[in-house]
Amino acid sequence: MQKRWTFKPTPDKATVDQLSAGLGIGPVLSQLLLHRGIQTYDEAKFFFRPILEHLHDPFLMAGMEQAIERIDKAIAQNEKILIYGDYDVDGTTSVALTYSFFSKRYDQLAYYIPDRYKEGYGISTQGIDFAKENGFTLIIALDCGIKSVDKVAYANTLGVDFIICDHHLPGDELPDAVALLDPKRPGCDYPYKELSGCGIGFKLIQAYAQAHDIPFEEVTQYLDLVAISIACDIVHIDGENRVLAHYGLQRINTEPCIGVKALMGVAKKGSSEYTISDVVFLLGPRINAAGRIDDAKQAVELLISCHDDEANTLGALINTKNLERKEHDLNITGDALSMIDESQIMIDRKSTVVYREDWHKGVIGIVASRLTEKYYRPTIVLTRSNGHVAGSARSVVGFDLYEALCDCSDLLIQFGGHKYAAGLTMKPENVTAFADRFEEVVSATIPPELLIPEILIDAELELKQIDPKFFRILQQFAPFGPENMSPIFLSRGVQVKGLATLVGGAHLKVTIDQQGSPIFDCIAFGQAEHLDKINSGQPFDICYSIEENVWRDKRSIQLNIRGIRFSEQ
CATH class of the missing domain: 2.40.50.460 (OB fold (Dihydrolipoamide Acetyltransferase, E2P))
Incomplete structure (x- = not known):
């Protein structure tokens, strides 16, 4: 292709020369630093020598004091606390980190991962009902919840409080939770905005440790989980995330938790050290496979495991799920490629929409990514789910997929996501009309150069x-x-x-x-x-x-x- x-853009030569002289490096390396916004010796030192002291005070995050106060109250009154998180890598590592830390200090604790197919993404009514029916009066929600206005309101009517730890952009209205931890929420002056969901969980336990004089080493032992979330959720690796990723990778390569160690054992990388790329391609898919094929709780069970035998058994099980995921992935990708290659109409289009009702819903997002890589155009893969048609969408660099879906919203039951990835649901009878409309929208709005990879x-x-x-x-x-x-x-x-x-x-x-x-x-x-x-x-x-x-x-x-x-x- x-x-x-x-x-x-090439930085100004005088600026390059000045930085080169200050650091004693060549102009090419100085140019790389300038591309990253690094212009001084001190900024370069911060970049090249990340230290844990560079981490920000967690109490700078709006809502942190209220969160710690509510947790303290729950523990003092022996309330039951439910740790709630999504079924993807960021969600499961968030739950594993938070549950592992608090379970060493409090025993009225459990965790909950929603079912990908029955409950869907984010906070669910079923999850809230589970909390109420089992006597939980506080839910700590991780990697989700910032847009769950109706769900939190429902929980409030049942006497179930929420602490929300999220990193996604909020909507126009914020949930009425006891505490909202999200650097992107209005009025939050936290200095770094791009933490992962697990990163927000890390700041929560950092704040709790700080408030209770718990040694920082008891917090940093979970940085392997934070690094996995940063890598697999594809958040920025600059600022505070760079520090967390740097020390998290050190932890993975020297002293990973028992569950991560078991996962590395089945991944069989070899002797060299893990990089961010290795985490993305070797560990992430295996953690995700639990929720894609079966139950994401298995991933949490692995990551919180305290015994080698249990972890190795769970690691082998999750690896088997990943092999099953690969088989579905291979078969569906093959089917989709054949559909496109055998249709001149589809070949000539500026978008791809493919549908078969028997495709496995858990892997259609992966297939959408593969088709986007192959044909380099906005792509949607659809399958039948719970009486409707569900889809995963992926875009190319520079094209706003979410805006394109807005122009097709009358044909959709619901949709959500962001510029480059989204999920959607429609009635089966709307599939053909949607594919045609989506093609019209893309053709009318995408500049030709965006259809050529850069x-x-x-x-x-x-x-x-x-x-x-x-x-x-x-x-x-x-x-x-x-x-x-x-x-x-x-x-x-x-x-x-x-x-x-x-x-x-x-x-x-x-x-x-x-x-x-x-x-x-x-x-x-x-x-x-x-x-x-x-x-x-x-x-x-x-x-x-x-x-x-x-x-x-x-x-x-x-x-x-x-x-x-x-x-x-």
């Missing part, structure tokens, strides 16, 4: 500049993620050494140099179409990220090629 190569390039680099010092400093930019993505470089006129080969049928393995530079091994995923031209010996340009490759305990620098261009292109 053809891609757009776009350079990030590679955003940080800087041009000569291969000879990639020396051990450069790579050592570049590694300190990690952990990578939104707002701090792994830098992409452009090098021109590189040439193959020997012959490029195919691995896995679709991926290029190639060794290159550039006008007498050191030789670098490269991998180019999904770019097999360039094999013959590369092997013809003609020079080509590449854009790439720089990685460390570990093979049989040997470490080397590897270039991960994101795009290849020849002179005629």
